Amino acid sequence: MLDNLLELYAILAVVIGLGILLSVETKNIINDLKPATNWLRDHTFGPLIPIAILIIISFPPLFGQELVATFVGVTWDLPEAFAIVAIGTVLGEIANFFTFKYACSARGAKLEEKNLDYGLLAYVSRNGSFWVILVIRYSAIPPHYATSVFSTVGISFWIFLGAAILSLPKQLVPVYVGYAMQPANDDKDTKVIENVVLVLGIVVTVAAYIWIKRRIKESTPDFIYGRRKARQARQANGGVPSHYVDTNVPSV
Structure with a gap:
């Protein structure tokens, strides 16, 4: 319980810190980015650059999707941004999914046996419903990490894709933060909407994280028991791997 609270406090501290930094340094940030944003807007192929960057950084351990999304929000109008x-995120997640599915399944199986956190997330994902996958996508669990788990535990591509698309509103938060930083949008209404979007984003992320951590905690005894039985079965079979899936775990 203490570890969960510390994780939540760390997430909130980072979000609040970034919010304060953006508020204080908005004008300087906009001035520094102006040459790049003008260049991207003036070129037809400009949108392809952030899309390509989002695809590349979708692979762990790379990160920075939120920063890229904020930059895109600063550069283009809200619908285009x-x-x-959305395009860069979905294409990156698809590339991530198939890369891990066909190149890292064996490593994923080993991690599932040796790494408790990875194994528990894999167990909950495999035995959960579509809604479990969607909640994980909305939680504070890094999307590219979750995708690597989904792809190696046998989650259907179409279930994964549906959850990835339905979780795209989460990306609206950094995009709108960037959009609100544009000088043309420096008005009271835009700032109010920005604050509402930020608060909703934080609430949804934290609520989803708490829910999935609770489900993981509830599944821990079954997971540990199943892993112990799988090891016994593997020893009895001369070392042949055996998955520990409890099909009696109810889906939500």
């Missing part, structure tokens, strides 16, 4: 981020 969200479309660019």
Whole structure:
């Protein structure tokens, strides 16, 4: 319980710190980015650059999707910015999914046996419903990490894709933060909407994280028991691997 609270406090501290930094340094950030944003807007292929970057950084251990999304929000109007981020996010997640599915399944199986956190997330994902996958996508669990788990535990591509698309509104938060930083949008209404979007984003992320951590905690005894039985079965079979899936775990 203490570890969960510390994780939540760390997440909130980072979010609040970034919010304060953006508020204080908005004008300097905009001035520094102006040459790059003008260049991207003036070129037809400009949107392809952030899309390509989002695809590349979708692979762990790379990170920075939120920063790229904020930059896109600073550069383009809101509809275009969200479309660019949505396309880059979905294409990156698809590439991540198939790369891990066909190149890292064996490593994923080993991690599932040796790493408790990875194994528990894999167990909950495999035995959960579509809604479990969707909640994980909305939680504070890094999307590219979750995708690597989904792909190696046998989650259907179409279930994964549906959850990835339905979780795209989460990307609206950094996009809108960037959009609100544009000088043309420096008005009271935009700031109010920005604050509402930020608060909703934080609430949804924290609520989803708490829910999935609770489900993981509830599944821990079954997971440990199943892993112990799988090891016994593997020893009895001369070392042949055996998955520890409890099909009696109810889906939500």
